[in-house]
Amino acid sequence: MSFLGSFAGTYNYAIYIVLMMVGFYGVIAKKNLIKQALGLGLFATGIFLYYISIGVYKGGTAPVWTIIDEVGVLKNPGPYDNPLSHVLILTAIVVSVSTLAVALALIVNIQRAYGTIEEDEIRAIEAGEHPEEEEVA
Amino acid sequence: MNAIDFNLPALIVIVPLFGGLLSVLIGTLFGPRRDLSWGFAVLVAWTTLALVVRLVAAVVDSASGAVVYNLGSWPGPWGIEYRVDYLNAFVLLVVSGIGAATIFYGRHSVDDEIPKDRSHIFYGVWLLCLTGLLGITVTGDTFNIYVLLEITSLTSYALIAMGKDRDRRALLASLRYLILGSIGASFILLGIGYLLMLTGTLNMADMHTTLMALPNLAENRTVQVAFAFLLVGLSLKMALFPLHMWLPGAYTHAPSAISAFLASTATKVGVYMAFRFLYTIFGRHYSIDVLPGHLVLLGCAAFAIVIPNISAIRQTEVKRLLAFSSAGQIGYMVMGFSLANEAGMTGSIVHLFNHAAMKGGMFLAIGAVIYRLGSGRVEDLKGLGMRMPWTMAAFSLGGLGLIGFPMTAGFISKWYLIKGCLQAGYWPLAVLVLFASLLAVIYVWKLLERIWFMEPDESTAHVAEAPPTMLISTWALILTSIYFGVHADFTVGMAQKAAAYLLQVTP
Numbered sequence: 001m002s003f004l005g006s007f008a009g010t011y012n013y014a015i016y017i018v019l020m021m022v023g024f025y026g027v028i029a030k031k032n033l034i035k036q037a038l039g040l041g042l043f044a045t046g047i048f049l050y051y052i053s054i055g056v057y058k059g060g061t062a063p064v065w066t067i068i069d070e071v072g073v074l075k076n077p078g079p080y081d082n083p084l085s086h087v088l089i090l091t092a093i094v095v096s097v098s099t100l101a102v103a104l105a106l107i108v109n110i111q112r113a114y115g116t117i118e119e120d121e122i123r124a125i126e127a128g129e130h131p132e133e134e135e136v137a
Numbered sequence: 138m139n140a141i142d143f144n145l146p147a148l149i150v151i152v153p154l155f156g157g158l159l160s161v162l163i164g165t166l167f168g169p170r171r172d173l174s175w176g177f178a179v180l181v182a183w184t185t186l187a188l189v190v191r192l193v194a195a196v197v198d199s200a201s202g203a204v205v206y207n208l209g210s211w212p213g214p215w216g217i218e219y220r221v222d223y224l225n226a227f228v229l230l231v232v233s234g235i236g237a238a239t240i241f242y243g244r245h246s247v248d249d250e251i252p253k254d255r256s257h258i259f260y261g262v263w264l265l266c267l268t269g270l271l272g273i274t275v276t277g278d279t280f281n282i283y284v285l286l287e288i289t290s291l292t293s294y295a296l297i298a299m300g301k302d303r304d305r306r307a308l309l310a311s312l313r314y315l316i317l318g319s320i321g322a323s324f325i326l327l328g329i330g331y332l333l334m335l336t337g338t339l340n341m342a343d344m345h346t347t348l349m350a351l352p353n354l355a356e357n358r359t360v361q362v363a364f365a366f367l368l369v370g371l372s373l374k375m376a377l378f379p380l381h382m383w384l385p386g387a388y389t390h391a392p393s394a395i396s397a398f399l400a401s402t403a404t405k406v407g408v409y410m411a412f413r414f415l416y417t418i419f420g421r422h423y424s425i426d427v428l429p430g431h432l433v434l435l436g437c438a439a440f441a442i443v444i445p446n447i448s449a450i451r452q453t454e455v456k457r458l459l460a461f462s463s464a465g466q467i468g469y470m471v472m473g474f475s476l477a478n479e480a481g482m483t484g485s486i487v488h489l490f491n492h493a494a495m496k497g498g499m500f501l502a503i504g505a506v507i508y509r510l511g512s513g514r515v516e517d518l519k520g521l522g523m524r525m526p527w528t529m530a531a532f533s534l535g536g537l538g539l540i541g542f543p544m545t546a547g548f549i550s551k552w553y554l555i556k557g558c559l560q561a562g563y564w565p566l567a568v569l570v571l572f573a574s575l576l577a578v579i580y581v582w583k584l585l586e587r588i589w590f591m592e593p594d595e596s597t598a599h600v601a602e603a604p605p606t607m608l609i610s611t612w613a614l615i616l617t618s619i620y621f622g623v624h625a626d627f628t629v630g631m632a633q634k635a636a637a638y639l640l641q642v643t644p
Contacts, residue, residue, distance in 0.1 A: 109301060
């Protein structure tokens with residue numbers, strides 16, 4: 001298969017990698033703690049896309065979908081998507097939302113304790129207070 | 138077989154789970170009364186420990202060496218299967234034992250460090266964290282591992298952040314742990330996803346069978362990607378060098394009882410997961426013979442037993458020193474199971490138990506110092522042997538264990554580890570283990586010298602011995618480590634059976 005052809009079949013995997021890396025960049029490079037938390041959220045979103053993609057069957061339908069023809073007979077709707085990975089990712093979405101909530105709660109507390117949510121400013125404050133120790137964050 | 142014995146594997150998760158929720162409810166109904174919250178949490182933790190002991194007895198008695206439990210009676214691989222063999226029975230014992238000891242210890246320490254109106258929530262979250270750790274250990278389903286891992290992680294972020302009233306750096310340490318921990322868990326989730334894509338199952342045993350049946354397993358790139366994601370994710374979770382940087386801050390600034398609890402359980406359960414993924418899911422054949430995954434781990438472990446131990450020597454805060462030492466000790470455990478021979482794996486599993494007891498006891502002892510003194514810097518230990526002899530005696534015995542002094546538990550694990558290194562033909566690693574013990578001598582001596590051989594300051598004249606609940610827990614852990622250093626039959630026996638089981642089950 002040509003490169004373009006294989007890309008057409010797997011582009012959602014490419015997007016998942018890109019999304020994850022954009023999020024990862026945010027976590028590593030941004031100094032603002034809120035932006036880091038958002039990066040973490042984006043990172044997780046990439047994984048959601050991956051899990052949803054692996055359950056998809058070409059031409060498949062939802063597993064609850066049934067077709068009743070004009071005389072009222074239940075017809076086989078054909079192949080359906082694998083619901084397992086979709087169900088799993090519902091759980092992972094809940095987990096990711098909770099993680100983000102805990103992160104934001106921590107950031108609110110950091111703002112109260114330090115008066116800033118910029119990582120370099122916090123480091124400067126800590127370096128002034130505990131000069132003999134290596135930095136925490 | 139009665140109903141309790143039949144449902145033991147499920148009960149050890151359900152009891153602390155509902156205990157945690159009830160703790161919050163009781164606190165809300167009866168008002169925040171500290172002794173009530175503490176008493177209830179102790180009751181739940183001790184009940185859990187009793188159930189675990191029964192479960193371990195059942196595993197030892199069983200003919201197959203494993204107790205299998207199907208949740209909701211759905212048989213695996215369709216339903217969720219709890220499978221307890223020698224390895225997780227042993228880890229369950231460690232986790233629930235440490236949980237019971239540290240929660241009992243918490244009475245004064247938590248009163249001191251946590252605001253009065255939060256204590257019932259604090260104990261509730263603590264019990265949920267215990268639930269997560271026990272759940273990871275007991276389950277035979279990979280996605281279950283991920284969900285329970287996140288329950289453990291989320292609760293431990295909250296517990297660590299509760300140290301903020303003593304030191305606001307707890308918040309930063311917790312956030313740092315949250316970010317790295319979530320990335321680690323995401324990698325584990327991705328690794329599980331790749332395996333699911335390939336095998337269509339989440340059950341560990343079924344996954345292994347399907348993987349082994351793949352026609353081109355050695356070249357299959359999906360398996361390799363899954364392996365890589367899992368290796369990095371697990372290394373983050375067990376704080377293996379160079380991915381250990383979240384650990385010192387988190388353990389230093391957490392409330393004292395939580396430091397002890399997490400230091401002796403969270404990373405140990407990480408090591409347990411690595412055992413499961415390497416030996417039960419991928420199997421010895423794949424992770425050792427096909428992919429040289431163990432060489433990567435051995436390399437990291439070799440650095441891990443040296444570099445964090447050197448960092449430990451330079452620390453000025455006792456808890457941070459102990460935390461760096463923990464990161465070093467993880468290296469021993471990883472080295473043991475990466476050797477892939479019975480002696481090395483026995484050493485690794487035994488050390489998991491021994492280190493949990495020793496380091497847990499030491500963290501509890503230093504927590505008592507912080508309770509009495511208000512700070513835990515290395516300088517503050519000066520002459521404390523006179524002021525708090527019992528606490529400091531326990532602390533010193535734990536320190537000797539860290540070095541691997543004969544008659545302590547640390548000696549037993551290092552003995553097997555070195556034996557494993559030599560059997561595998563890696564004699565330089567055996568030398569490195571001895572060298573790392575010398576590093577431990579340096580930082581332990583630095584503490585012991587101040588405790589016993591320096592005159593106490595006048596400013597510490599008011600300092601009295603720790604309260605009895607603290608002393609009982611501390612000594613319970615330290616005496617455990619001494620007892621199993623002298624009579625190692627039980628721990629080594631369990632570990633050898635676990636090692637043999639893992640090496641034989643996986644062709």
